[in-house]
Amino acid sequence: MNARHALLLGALMLGACDQAPEPSAGFAGLGAEAAAFTQVERGRPLQFPADHGAHPGYRIEWWYVTANLSDAQGRDWGVQWTLFRSALRPGPDEPGWNSPNLWMGHAGLTSPFGHQSGETLARGGIGQAGVEAQPFRAWIDDWSLHSTAGEGLQHLQMQASGRDFRYRLQLDSDGPLVLHGEQGYSVKSGQGQASWYYSQPFYRVSGEIERAGQRYAVSGQAWLDREWSSQPLAADQKGWDWFSLHLDGGSKLMLFRVRQADGQHYRAGTWIAADGRSQALRGEQIQLDEQAWTRQANGRKVPTRWRVQVADHGVDVQVEAIQPRAWMGTSFPYWEGPVRLKGSPGGRGYLEMTGY
Numbered sequence: 001m002n003a004r005h006a007l008l009l010g011a012l013m014l015g016a017c018d019q020a021p022e023p024s025a026g027f028a029g030l031g032a033e034a035a036a037f038t039q040v041e042r043g044r045p046l047q048f049p050a051d052h053g054a055h056p057g058y059r060i061e062w063w064y065v066t067a068n069l070s071d072a073q074g075r076d077w078g079v080q081w082t083l084f085r086s087a088l089r090p091g092p093d094e095p096g097w098n099s100p101n102l103w104m105g106h107a108g109l110t111s112p113f114g115h116q117s118g119e120t121l122a123r124g125g126i127g128q129a130g131v132e133a134q135p136f137r138a139w140i141d142d143w144s145l146h147s148t149a150g151e152g153l154q155h156l157q158m159q160a161s162g163r164d165f166r167y168r169l170q171l172d173s174d175g176p177l178v179l180h181g182e183q184g185y186s187v188k189s190g191q192g193q194a195s196w197y198y199s200q201p202f203y204r205v206s207g208e209i210e211r212a213g214q215r216y217a218v219s220g221q222a223w224l225d226r227e228w229s230s231q232p233l234a235a236d237q238k239g240w241d242w243f244s245l246h247l248d249g250g251s252k253l254m255l256f257r258v259r260q261a262d263g264q265h266y267r268a269g270t271w272i273a274a275d276g277r278s279q280a281l282r283g284e285q286i287q288l289d290e291q292a293w294t295r296q297a298n299g300r301k302v303p304t305r306w307r308v309q310v311a312d313h314g315v316d317v318q319v320e321a322i323q324p325r326a327w328m329g330t331s332f333p334y335w336e337g338p339v340r341l342k343g344s345p346g347g348r349g350y351l352e353m354t355g356y
Helices: 003-017
Strands: 060-071 076-087 101-111 114-123 129-132 137-140 143-147 155-162 165-172 185-187 194-211 214-229 237-247 252-260 266-272 278-281 287-295 301-310 315-321 334-344 347-354
Touching: 060 165, 060 194, 060 334, 060 347, 076 129, 076 137, 076 143, 076 214, 076 334, 076 347, 101 129, 101 137, 101 155, 101 165, 101 194, 101 334, 114 155, 165 214, 185 266, 194 237, 194 252, 214 237, 214 347, 237 301, 237 315, 237 334, 252 301, 301 347, 315 347
Parallel strands: none
Antiparallel strands: 060 076, 060 214, 076 101, 101 114, 129 137, 137 143, 143 155, 155 165, 165 194, 185 194, 194 214, 237 252, 237 347, 252 266, 266 278, 287 301, 301 315, 315 334, 334 347
């Protein structure tokens, strides 16, 4: 890590919770108090395209894309593109080093040959990173996610690179945005912590991946998540398990479990029909059971095979990682990778697990 990255990492840790995260502040400090920042409250209707952009009053937000892809030989690939904004203090962006915004980008590539990841860090106010709502553009260094037509998120181009890999993909969707929870108000704990959360899960993808000097034409499906908050976790929540699943037949399923220290984990999700109609799922409708664990290169163990059940919608599947060692060795490390679904119905998707 060079000196610039070391300094930025220290600032990111401070910016995540106004001070270095305490052990009781939840994963990555996201359970720390944030009274000075705007709070997530019911009754605020989401507004587009404005909400595709940054929200300077809130402490943390992200733009997150995962893609399940196949090459000409039918082999599975997975791609992740993420941009995080963390604020040192609330308020609008300012030019130069007075900007309160800190930015972090993550890129992941899961291939038939293994898993690779990249990270880049930036300070706001100097043009190195940012997000514009209309037309939509998100960038950090030479990584970008931007609209190629229209005002919204229907048509995007996405590119990023890491050590010995890069990708450039076109994402196109004619499906609607999906608002999670109560019209985008997504509760994350029994104590009421929440975020604003919506998705575009209907992308068709085409493009090219380069790995180890070899190029591969790929196509498939992608899912974009947008989320922002000032305190998305309770102090006793240590991490989460998040599923975005493309089911055979065209339906989609988003599920998450936020793990609590007392074992009473918080669960919620969204059922998304093939035509875009959605229904919020309560915790008692969702069953998530770990079936097999994999030790990562750094010695941590994570569950890489699950049984997922949503009886009300006829879902009973085994979800298994395509590459069990898809560990993101980033500043705040976590597991993220593509999964296959076996059972009723089949499909593909992505799994993210933090706090292990």
